[in-house]
Amino acid sequence: MILIVGLGNPGKKYEKTRHNIGFRIIDSLDFARDKGVILLKPQTFMNNSGKAIKSLITKYPPTGEAGKLQSTQLWVIHDDIDLPLGTIRISKNSSSGGHKGVQSIINETRTKNFTRFRIGIRPKFKVDTEKFVLKKFTKQEEKNIKKIIEKITGLILESLKNGIKTTTITI
DSSP, X not given: OXXXXXXXXXXXXXXXXXXXXXXXXXXXXXXXXXXXXXXEOOSSOGGGHHHHHXXXXXXXXXXXXXXXXXTTTEEEEEEEEEEETTEEEEEESOOOTTOHHHHHHHHHHTOOOSEEEEEXXXXXXXXXXXXXXXXXXXXXXXXXXXXXXXXXXHHHHHHHHHOOOOEEXXX
């Protein structure tokens, strides 16, 4: 079993915000359900994402040694304000980097041993981060986001077939 989690906030108000890129990618992955994959869009708010994941893991325990998650079993897709728009970084076993949703997952699961698909959203100018992530993409950014979603969907399909490879890609 592989659990792929897209981070975001529930509700129509947040649908196309920068913080909800994880939800949008999960919506593009319906084909993955046929491949023994569980897709999750936590219905907690971003900063409590770990609670939903912990609840699901409790229901479907991992097969890892001593009940620990393995990086091949939990994949998390989320926005990353430290990466420029158009950058996708796949990493394993890394800190939250200040992302509160990822930190919630680390806190609740008591491990950082999972794969992260990080989607760059960094602004060109200094901004208030908390306000910026809750704003919608501009029309020009939205064109890039559609390409990013296509690219990451392909990367996830490739990873399901051939395993995870840590990398950074710029579109």
